[in-house]
Amino acid sequence: xxxxxxxxxxxxxxxxxxxxxxxxxxxxxxxxxxxxxxxxxxxxxxxxxxxxxxxxxxxxxxxxxxxxxxxxxxxxxxxxxxxxxxxxxxxxxxxxxxxxxxxxxxxxxxxxxxxxxxxxxxxxxxxx
Amino acid sequence: xxxxxxxxxxxxxxxxxxxxxxxxxxxxxxxxxxxxxxxxxxxxxxxxxxxxxxxxxxxxxxxxxxxxxxxxxxxxxxxxxxx
Amino acid sequence: xxxxxxxxxxxxxxxxxxxxxxxxxxxxxxxxxxxxxxxxxxxxxxxxxxxxxxxxxxxxxxxxxxxxxxxxxxxxxxxxxxxxxxxxxxxxxxxxxx
Numbered sequence: 001x002x003x004x005x006x007x008x009x010x011x012x013x014x015x016x017x018x019x020x021x022x023x024x025x026x027x028x029x030x031x032x033x034x035x036x037x038x039x040x041x042x043x044x045x046x047x048x049x050x051x052x053x054x055x056x057x058x059x060x061x062x063x064x065x066x067x068x069x070x071x072x073x074x075x076x077x078x079x080x081x082x083x084x085x086x087x088x089x090x091x092x093x094x095x096x097x098x099x100x101x102x103x104x105x106x107x108x109x110x111x112x113x114x115x116x117x118x119x120x121x122x123x124x125x126x127x128x
Numbered sequence: 129x130x131x132x133x134x135x136x137x138x139x140x141x142x143x144x145x146x147x148x149x150x151x152x153x154x155x156x157x158x159x160x161x162x163x164x165x166x167x168x169x170x171x172x173x174x175x176x177x178x179x180x181x182x183x184x185x186x187x188x189x190x191x192x193x194x195x196x197x198x199x200x201x202x203x204x205x206x207x208x209x210x211x
Numbered sequence: 212x213x214x215x216x217x218x219x220x221x222x223x224x225x226x227x228x229x230x231x232x233x234x235x236x237x238x239x240x241x242x243x244x245x246x247x248x249x250x251x252x253x254x255x256x257x258x259x260x261x262x263x264x265x266x267x268x269x270x271x272x273x274x275x276x277x278x279x280x281x282x283x284x285x286x287x288x289x290x291x292x293x294x295x296x297x298x299x300x301x302x303x304x305x306x307x308x309x
Contacts, residue, residue, distance in 0.1 A: 018276040069250045112297040139228040146235045154241045154296040165252040192280040206295040
């Protein structure tokens with residue numbers, strides 16, 4: 001059991017509990033059984049430190065997204081351009097997905113392309 | 129609560145108008161995604177105001193499944209344009 | 212107190228909706244409209260849902276699921292549309308050069 005498997009189990013169990021809205025012991029057991037029985041994708045093991053870093057970034061991204069939204073409302077952002085961002089080394093597909101998610105979640109930036117060579121193409125809006 | 133719903137319906141008219149008047153396929157898809165999200169949020173608001181949770185469950189299912197179909201369609205259109 | 216906060220969040224969400232949806236009508240690029248739509252449809256709708264959550268805390272599990280799926284799907288959909296639409300426009304540009 002590496003960090004990835006545990007993270008997957010917790011994610012599945014959370015969705016199950018939210019969906020059924022029943023926190024009884026029996027329902028918890030059923031949810032755990034389903035989470036274990038669903039096919040696991042075999043991915044490279046991830047360091048728990050990376051997951052913690054990304055989770056912290058997700059929590060920070062929510063207020064940041066609202067701040068950017070209010071900035072966009074107060075000052076018109078009419079300039080558009082593309083920039084390239086390099087992907088950090090040794091990222092697993094799951095972490096790359098989360099990186100793209102975080103960049104796209106904030107309203108000023110959207111990833112338009114991910115290249116296997118190791119960069120994202122990011123579209124930005126800027127004030128004049 | 130009623131005035132909130134009326135404001136939401138007014139906001140919903142904007143993407144409907146855009147979907148009708150623009151011929152470019154990507155602009156139309158953008159308008160449709162906006163319609164999909166807005167209607168399901170409206171369903172949730174209605175389910176709260178009527179205190180009827182069966183409507184709310186349908187809205188959550190639409191929120192989680194409806195967008196997947198639009199994603200598939202975007203990929204399909206891209207393939208067709210390339211061919 | 213909680214009533215004021217929840218109505219405030221719902222009204223804030225509706226303001227976001229109008230601000231972000233109005234640029235749809237204009238003559239901008241798909242990507243520019245996507246930026247303002249992510250303000251409206253992701254952040255505005257999330258504000259409305261949090262407002263509803265404060266109003267009816269008894270149904271928190273369903274509304275929390277709605278907030279999570281909304282945030283994930285709308286963002287992923289934004290990325291997919293940006294990818295599909297931008298690739299297409301680049302293709303059109305190279306065709307013009309030929």
